[in-house]
Amino acid sequence: MDPLDRRGFLALGGAGLICTIAGHQITTDGGQVDVEKLAKEVPVPPKVAAAERGGGEPRRELAAFATSSSAVREYWIAAEAMNWNIVPTHRDQMMAEKVKEGKTTFKAYGYRPYSPGFKSPLAPAQVPGPLIEAAVGDTVIVHFRNKTGSPVTMHPHGIFYANEMDGTYKGKWTDPGGFVQTNRTFTYVWEAREGTEGTWLYHDHGPMDPLPVFKGLFGPLVIRKPGEVPPEAEFFLGFHSWDPTVTGLKGNYACINGHAYAGNTPTLEATTGQRVAFHVYGMDNFFHTFHLHGHRWIEPDGRIADTKTFGPADSFRVEFTEDNPGRWFYHCHVFQHLHMGMNGWYIVS
Ligand SMILES: [Cu+2]
Helix, strand or coil: CCCCCHHHHHHHCCCCEEEEECCEEEECCCCCCCHHHHHCCCCCCHHHHHHHHCCCCCCCCHHHCCCCCCCEEEEEEEEEEEEEECCCCCEECCCCEECCCCCCEEEEEEEEEECHHHCCECCCCECCCCCEEEECCCEEEEEEEECCCCCECCEECCCECCHHHCCCCCHHHCCHHHCECCCCEEEEEEECCCCCCEEEEEECCCCCCCHHHHCCCEEEEEEECCCCCCCCEEEEEEEEEECHHHHCCCCCEEEECCECCCCCCCCEEECCCCEEEEEEEECCCCCEEEEECCCCEECCCCCEECEEEECCCCEEEEEEECCCCEEEEEEECCHHHHHCCCEEEEEEC
């Protein structure tokens, strides 16, 4: 057996291999990666170059999808770089102490919602991106514009899509939706067909994957059953992490919706008697355990639970009727993650 060099050893053991892009191995100990510089080394796939020479993206006829009972849900979303503070209050309310690191802001990527035709932004670029919502029978159209300096995409889970609407880099087989270059727009058409209901998510799956995902390019997607009434209180929580490879900061942060530590992560509110749903998904390389204090729910197999373990890109919802007032914690029960910030408040009045 050949001896391993340091890099190979670390990829196998001490540090994690994140990915290989344009021949470079990206590892968790390799320091901050400049995604936009690295992106310049990735060649434009042939079908993408041909579509650009042909004057833009191919158009699909929407009439082919629409049925009389369905609706078209149309979104305008851009990927943008922005300054993002992981711990805006600089305090950890769970342990009632100051966060060690002085600097907790870095250049992240976020999906940003716009009004029709990208006329004006509806909110700042955010982590996670805006909720995409549909009911079974609907067609979802996402006009996606890339304003970052790296080719990125939108790739959904759960919903039905034709092969070229996958939003995924596939080397020389890549379709235009799988390699949206800087300042280009691509329109994704996805179908909430029968059997697609559930709590899902979307994320970048371009050539730099997973680095732009780790910089913040992911968001929630929900498809409701026909006639389903949304719960009176519902929360969408993305469990993920930010490490020095993408942030360039000193600290490692285990986050919920872009932030670490209670008082920075979402503070959720409900009142007794309400039907409550937590929609939860994972978007990093780790397994997490969703745990909610003072409450329990019924799992699909009939078991009564107050924790649920999930892995990368797993998504699920737990539902119950609220009956227990107070200031509660929700958190990941991997203790290391809990103490790296993966916790938050749930306040019931
Ligand atoms: Cu965890």
